[in-house]
Amino acid sequence: MHAIVCIKQVPDTTEVKIDPVRGTLIREGVPSILNPFDTYAIEEALRLKEQFGGKVTAISMGPPQAIEVLKEAVAMGCDDAILLSDRAFAGSDTWATAYTLSQAIRRLGEFDIILCGRQAIDGDTGQVGPGIARQLKINQLTYVCKIQHIDFEKKEIRVERLLEEGREVVESRLPALLTVVKDINQPRYPTFKGIRRASRMEYPIWTAKDLEGANPAFFGLDGSPTRVVRVFTPPPRSGQTEIIQGETVQEQATKLVERLLAEKII
Amino acid sequence: MEFQLSDEHRLLEKTVREFAAREIAPYIKEQDRTHSFDPGIFPKMAEQGLLGICIPERYGGAGMDYISLGLACEELEYVDTSVRVIMSVHVGLYSCTLLQWATEEQKQKYLVPAAQGDVIGAFGLTEPNAGSDVVNLQSTARREGDHYILNGEKTWISLADVADHFLVFAWTDTEKKRRRDHTGISAFIVERGWPGLTTETIHGKLGVRAGNTGSISMTDVPVPAENLLGQEGEGFKIAMSALDQGRYTVAAGATGLIRACLDASVRYANERQTFGVPIGRHQLIQQMIAFMAQRYEIARLLYLRAGWLKNQGIRNTRETSLAKWYACDAAFDSASDAVQIHGAYGYCDEYDVERFFRNAKGAVIYEGSREIHQLLQAEYALGYRQDKPLRCELPAYDPETWTES
Numbered sequence: 001m002h003a004i005v006c007i008k009q010v011p012d013t014t015e016v017k018i019d020p021v022r023g024t025l026i027r028e029g030v031p032s033i034l035n036p037f038d039t040y041a042i043e044e045a046l047r048l049k050e051q052f053g054g055k056v057t058a059i060s061m062g063p064p065q066a067i068e069v070l071k072e073a074v075a076m077g078c079d080d081a082i083l084l085s086d087r088a089f090a091g092s093d094t095w096a097t098a099y100t101l102s103q104a105i106r107r108l109g110e111f112d113i114i115l116c117g118r119q120a121i122d123g124d125t126g127q128v129g130p131g132i133a134r135q136l137k138i139n140q141l142t143y144v145c146k147i148q149h150i151d152f153e154k155k156e157i158r159v160e161r162l163l164e165e166g167r168e169v170v171e172s173r174l175p176a177l178l179t180v181v182k183d184i185n186q187p188r189y190p191t192f193k194g195i196r197r198a199s200r201m202e203y204p205i206w207t208a209k210d211l212e213g214a215n216p217a218f219f220g221l222d223g224s225p226t227r228v229v230r231v232f233t234p235p236p237r238s239g240q241t242e243i244i245q246g247e248t249v250q251e252q253a254t255k256l257v258e259r260l261l262a263e264k265i266i
Numbered sequence: 267m268e269f270q271l272s273d274e275h276r277l278l279e280k281t282v283r284e285f286a287a288r289e290i291a292p293y294i295k296e297q298d299r300t301h302s303f304d305p306g307i308f309p310k311m312a313e314q315g316l317l318g319i320c321i322p323e324r325y326g327g328a329g330m331d332y333i334s335l336g337l338a339c340e341e342l343e344y345v346d347t348s349v350r351v352i353m354s355v356h357v358g359l360y361s362c363t364l365l366q367w368a369t370e371e372q373k374q375k376y377l378v379p380a381a382q383g384d385v386i387g388a389f390g391l392t393e394p395n396a397g398s399d400v401v402n403l404q405s406t407a408r409r410e411g412d413h414y415i416l417n418g419e420k421t422w423i424s425l426a427d428v429a430d431h432f433l434v435f436a437w438t439d440t441e442k443k444r445r446r447d448h449t450g451i452s453a454f455i456v457e458r459g460w461p462g463l464t465t466e467t468i469h470g471k472l473g474v475r476a477g478n479t480g481s482i483s484m485t486d487v488p489v490p491a492e493n494l495l496g497q498e499g500e501g502f503k504i505a506m507s508a509l510d511q512g513r514y515t516v517a518a519g520a521t522g523l524i525r526a527c528l529d530a531s532v533r534y535a536n537e538r539q540t541f542g543v544p545i546g547r548h549q550l551i552q553q554m555i556a557f558m559a560q561r562y563e564i565a566r567l568l569y570l571r572a573g574w575l576k577n578q579g580i581r582n583t584r585e586t587s588l589a590k591w592y593a594c595d596a597a598f599d600s601a602s603d604a605v606q607i608h609g610a611y612g613y614c615d616e617y618d619v620e621r622f623f624r625n626a627k628g629a630v631i632y633e634g635s636r637e638i639h640q641l642l643q644a645e646y647a648l649g650y651r652q653d654k655p656l657r658c659e660l661p662a663y664d665p666e667t668w669t670e671s
Contacts, residue, residue: 075277190281192315192328196669199274 001054001152002111003045006101006132007038007073009066010122018231034069037117039076040180043187044147045115046077052152055079057108061089061101067203074198075190082108086207091221094123098131099223103214104206105136112152114177118143126179133177141176145183150174271337278334282341285314286349294346297476298621301469304476305428307349312383316353321361322668325373326381331663332576336518336569343519344526347625348477350519354633355424356380358511360387360433366660367453367496367504376431376455388429389512390420390456390482391505397422398638400505401446405436405484407454414438414454414494416462416487422632426480427467432456433508434482435501442499451501455493462487473624496658507656509633510583513590514572516633520593521565523626527597527604528558530619534608545607554603561596568592579662583653584646591639594629601626 011030019026045056058073060066061084070081084104092100105111114133119126126142133140145162148169155174160167162181190198208219217223244259246252260266271279289310297304311317320335321327335357343350364377364387379385396402405418416436420426434456437443442450456463462485467478496504532555535546545551568589575582601623605612612619630636645651 071273071277075281189285189314190277192278192281192319192330192334195274195277195281196329198277199272 001048001052001113002108003048003054003056004105004108004111004114005038005041005045005056005058005073005078006114006116006129007042007058007060007069008035008117008120009033009060009062009069010035010120032065032068034072035117035120035122037119037121037180037182038069039117039187040182040184041115041117041178042073042076042078043185044178044180045113046188047185048113048147048150049077054112057082057111059084059101059104059108061085061092061097061104064205067205070203071198071201072190074201075194076188077191077194081201081203083203083205084207084211085205086209086219088208088216088219091224092219093224093226093228094125094127094131095225096218096220096223098128098135099218100211100214101128102132102135103211105132106213107206107211112155112175113150113157114138114175116177116179118179118181129177129179136177139172139176140179141170141172142179144178144180147178147184274330275333275337278330279337279341281314282316282338283344285310285316286342286345290342290345290349294348294476295615295618295621297348298346299475299615301471301475303348303428303478307352308383308386308428311349311352317356317383317386318361318381319353319357320663321357321365321377321381323671325365326378327361328381329669331573331665331668332514333570333573336514336573339515339518340522340525340566340569343522346476346621347474347519347523347628350515350522351424351474351477352386354512354515354519355389356387356429358515359389359508360431362511362660363389363433363504363508364455364495366507367500367658368455371492372455372495380431385430386425386428387431387433388423388425389508390423390426390432390434392420392422394419394421398635400502401448401451403435403437403443403451405434406440406443407436407438407452407489409438409491410488412491413488414452414491416454416456416484416489418484420482420484421480422468423465423480423482425478426465426482428478430458432458432482433495434484435505438498438501448502449499451505452498453495453501453504454489455495456484456487456489460487460489471628473621473626473628475624500657503656506583507660510586511576511660513633514569514576514582514586516629517565517569517572517586517589517593520590520597520626520629521562521569523597523622524558524562524565524593524600527600527619527622528555528562530617530622531555531558531604531607534611534617538609551607554607558600558603561600565589565593565596576660577663579659581653581655581659584642587634587639587642590633591636591643594626595636598623598626598630 009032012033017026049056056078057080058078059082074081116129130140141159143162144159146160149158158171244252244256315328318327319330320332323329339350339353361380380387407414407416434454437450438452439450464483467480536544538545572582572586572589604619605623608619611617
């Protein structure tokens with residue numbers, strides 16, 4: 001079994017500061033972390049490895065310091081880790097990022113499953129995972145909260161997807177790409193052995209030249225079909241606070257529900 | 267000179283920080299309130315490798331260095347003192363002492379399961395009438411054939427009621443006991459379950475209420491002669507060398523406690539408003555916070571240097587004592603100021619700082635009271651005290667052999 005996990009280094013804050021002129025993220029001065037959703041993808045891949053054997057490869061695209069998140073992935077138990085880093089990749093939108101990652105995954109050779117977090121906490125698009133699946137022409141199973149059944153011999157998988165209004169059970173052929181939600185598992189801590197290995201390991205850095213057969217016109221800002229025109233912080237919501245009065249909690253709840261129905265909120 | 271943590275240390279620090287936040291922080295307030303020790307933390311710590319963190323892999327440990335031991339203690343005590351105490355006793359005082367003094371057979375029998383976390387070790391030196399005055403021990407070990415027969419009372423023993431194995435100190439030479447000649451004291455590895463050994467928990471402590479502290483009672487406990495640690499009469503030296511590791515973990519832990527006080531105080535000073543501004547804008551609050559920041563940096567540098575000396579295999583009794591003395595006093599002062607900054611809210615257990623304050627006092631007393639460390643430092647400075655080489659030294663950290671299985 002060969003599982004590939006796509007991970008991303010993100011700023012350690014949910015309140016990302018934005019460059020008002022360029023409309024891009026200001027990364028300076030903000031500590032970087034492994035995208036929290038990606039830890040669930042790593043954990044799920046490691047569980048598959050424990051159950052079926054094989055190996056897990058972590059892959060990330062970003063500036064050289066993104067190696068830090070690969071170290072964390074190896075410390076948790078990933079076998080290999082590859083960084084895609086080249087000035088040519090800078091400014092990639094979700095399409096170009098998915099293209100570049102899929103080219104690297106092609107270079108990795110045979111694989112059975114790709115795992116991603118549901119989205120990155122900086123851009124919040126949730127598009128790169130599905131984009132990779134499309135580029136590789138494999139099925140995508142998004143928002144997975146449980147792998148019900150997986151058989152790498154028969155190349156079949158059945159998962160539960162966490163949707164807004166319930167859960168959906170979907171079957172697919174393998175290889176497939178999964179994006180996972182937090183409900184899927186509880187990520188492990190890195191082991192001390194893993195930490196030692198991660199600290200002493202060499203991390204291959206692949207540049208645009210290493211992605212043979214790829215079309216360089218699809219890399220980076222120039223290869224990105226979309227442009228961020230403007231990024232802005234919406235004005236804070238204003239509203240009035242109203243305390244619902246009542247003798248008992250039940251009475252208060254009843255009044256609240258009546259009000260919400262009257263306002264057509266529920 | 268290198269003031270940056272290595273990748274290995276950074277990743278370890280982050281891991282233990284997350285471990286403490288997830289496995290200890292959510293439950294600690296309730297455990298402290300109810301004075302309950304949770305033995306369920308042992309398997310979690312064992313799985314993570316914490317219980318054998320700086321023990322070589324061939325002895326069942328995780329094969330990290332002594333700086334890692336310090337960093338782990340800092341991160342654990344950032345959340346609560348009780349879990350750091352486990353590290354001090356089980357790793358610092360018990361396992362490291364076996365690593366330093368035990369024979370290969372003893373290491374295989376006692377160090378390996380301890381480092382793997384299958385058994386918990388404790389350290390029995392203090393007695394009802396022997397704390398700082400170690401030579402006033404009353405416990406005795408009488409040789410009878412291939413056994414020693416141990417009698418005596420140990421008290422203020424951390425983990426007394428939950429540990430499996432004990433490192434116990436007793437007089438093997440009654441004549442020397444009468445003359446207060448410490449070369450008559452010996453060290454023994456004693457197992458729970460042996461006839462005549464009972465333990466009890468001490469209730470009513472001011473702080474570290476989520477930790478287990480108790481007493482050990484020994485009445486004619488037969489201890490096989492092969493469980494003598496080191497040679498007969500080496501007990502005092504073994505105990506003092508053990509304290510070099512125990513005090514190191516206490517210093518590192520107290521450093522974490524200072525950081526906890528600083529973080530809590532900064533958070534509160536930015537939230538709480540008086541006279542129309544956050545209280546952080548008031549200079550007298552700023553002064554208390556400035557001292558905490560200063561103390562944290564000093565304490566951390568002192569313990570990391572002691573850890574570095576241990577890694578190098580350089581004797582560090584003086585440096586470790588200095589780190590312990592400074593960090594524990596600084597933690598107590600910081601906790602007191604943290605309560606002050608929180609005002610009346612700091613005086614009740616809605617906030618963590620009252621727990622920090624109660625916890626901080628203990629370490630000013632145990633593992634060498636503040637006064638003992640002052641005497642030691644004065645004696646070093648005045649040239650009255652010099653450390654002589656020991657028959658067995660704590661092995662220097664070697665990244666290669668430490669990870670050979």
